Amino acid sequence: MQITAAVVREKSGPFIIDEIELTDPRADEVVVKIVASGMCQTDLHGRDGYYNTPYPCVYGHEGAGIVEAAGASVKSLSLGDHVVISFPWCGACPNCQRDMHSHCMKGFDLKMRGTRADGSTLMRKNGTPVFSAFFQQSSFATYAVANENFVAKVRKDAPLELLGPFACSGQTGAGAVLNSMKPKPGDAIAIFGVGAVGLSGMMAARVAGCDPIIAVDIHDNRLKLAHDLGATHTINHAGRTDIVAAIRKITGDGVRFSLETSAQPVVFREAVEALMPAGTCVLLGSARSGTEVAFDMPFLQFGRTIRGVIQGESHPREFIPHLVDLLMAGKMPVERMMTFYNLADINRAAQDSTTGAAIKPVLRMPH
Numbered sequence: 051m052q053i054t055a056a057v058v059r060e061k062s063g064p065f066i067i068d069e070i071e072l073t074d075p076r077a078d079e080v081v082v083k084i085v086a087s088g089m090c091q092t093d094l095h096g097r098d099g100y101y102n103t104p105y106p107c108v109y110g111h112e113g114a115g116i117v118e119a120a121g122a123s124v125k126s127l128s129l130g131d132h133v134v135i136s137f138p139w140c141g142a143c144p145n146c147q148r149d150m151h152s153h154c155m156k157g158f159d160l161k162m163r164g165t166r167a168d169g170s171t172l173m174r175k176n177g178t179p180v181f182s183a184f185f186q187q188s189s190f191a192t193y194a195v196a197n198e199n200f201v202a203k204v205r206k207d208a209p210l211e212l213l214g215p216f217a218c219s220g221q222t223g224a225g226a227v228l229n230s231m232k233p234k235p236g237d238a239i240a241i242f243g244v245g246a247v248g249l250s251g252m253m254a255a256r257v258a259g260c261d262p263i264i265a266v267d268i269h270d271n272r273l274k275l276a277h278d279l280g281a282t283h284t285i286n287h288a289g290r291t292d293i294v295a296a297i298r299k300i301t302g303d304g305v306r307f308s309l310e311t312s313a314q315p316v317v318f319r320e321a322v323e324a325l326m327p328a329g330t331c332v333l334l335g336s337a338r339s340g341t342e343v344a345f346d347m348p349f350l351q352f353g354r355t356i357r358g359v360i361q362g363e364s365h366p367r368e369f370i371p372h373l374v375d376l377l378m379a380g381k382m383p384v385e386r387m388m389t390f391y392n393l394a395d396i397n398r399a400a401q402d403s404t405t406g407a408a409i410k411p412v413l414r415m416p417h
């Protein structure tokens with residue numbers, strides 16, 4: 051079918067709105083009419099060649115929409131279902147066999163290679179392949195094809211245009227807290243960086259009853275929003291070197307949990323040094339290969355844990371509906387961090403994401 055998509059033709063080139071051809075779904079795939087798609091830093095890193103995804107390419111991996119067509123063997127989804135398309139996994143590797151889909155050992159290729167696992171693309175223009183299947187979806191388009199295993203069905207009374215970011219940034223932050231940390235009420239937590247991922251983690255920490263909830267960032271407007279969304283304390287990092295002392299002043303012994311989303315080595319070290327004995331720091335910040343950080347060995351010896359987490363270690367088909375329930379109950383007001391753009395304004399959305407003017411851009415598709 052003919053669709054409208056935002057195509058990037060060269061490294062760091064602009065998104066160009068174009069009419070292209072979307073393939074028919076295979077037996078285990080669905081066609082989703084995309085209502086809205088979040089934009090994530092990973093899309094822009096893809097555009098800029100970080101993952102060596104070939105060009106021309108269609109990005110987008112936070113698609114929300116309505117099932118428009120389904121392959122013959124699709125059982126779990128029906129036409130008209132409201133859905134969010136999440137991350138892909140292979141199902142066969144040692145981690146998938148342990149049900150650790152977010153740590154799939156083929157996950158990187160499935161997300162970044164620009165094709166299905168067998169090398170086929172989902173989109174074409176005048177007979178020439180357009181690399182697509184970014185995160186096995188490429189949702190910066192009016193329609194997307196996705197394997198049913200990666201598609202989460204959600205309740206129909208929830209506003210679809212708010213749900214796309216649960217596919218990546220939302221579950222990355224919220225899942226790191228609810229699935230990986232599993233805090234108890236009254237546990238102290240510090241969130242380093244309150245962008246879309248950090249705020250999602252912070253709202254989840256509030257749901258879990260964490261107290262205090264300390265937000266650290268360099269932007270006053272983000273700290274104000276963090277306060278509105280449940281931070282008990284906010285600290286502006288700009289120009290300060292006593293962040294760990296400030297956190298110990300609030301907590302006494304340090305925090306049980308810290309969440310690192312900034313990808314800055316200095317901040318990562320602070321997130322670890324703010325821990326109480328046996329505390330855990332979860333690293334979400336996505337640093338470039340070669341970035342190193344140093345820690346004091348005796349400090350880590352006291353039961354402190356550092357771990358990296360991908361996609362909130364979630365099973366999206368269960369976890370995303372749970373997050374939607376929290377949204378509908380008023381406990382995860384994600385709309386507070388969103389700025390909406392028409393697909394035609396995608397380059398402005400990308401610029402606002404880079405400058406920080408928008409915390410979470412969401413693209414509305416023309417239909």
Ligand SMILES: [Zn+2]
Nearest residue numbers: 140143146154
């Ligand atoms: Zn796997």
Ligand SMILES: [Zn+2]
Nearest residue numbers: 090092218219
């Ligand atoms: Zn993402």
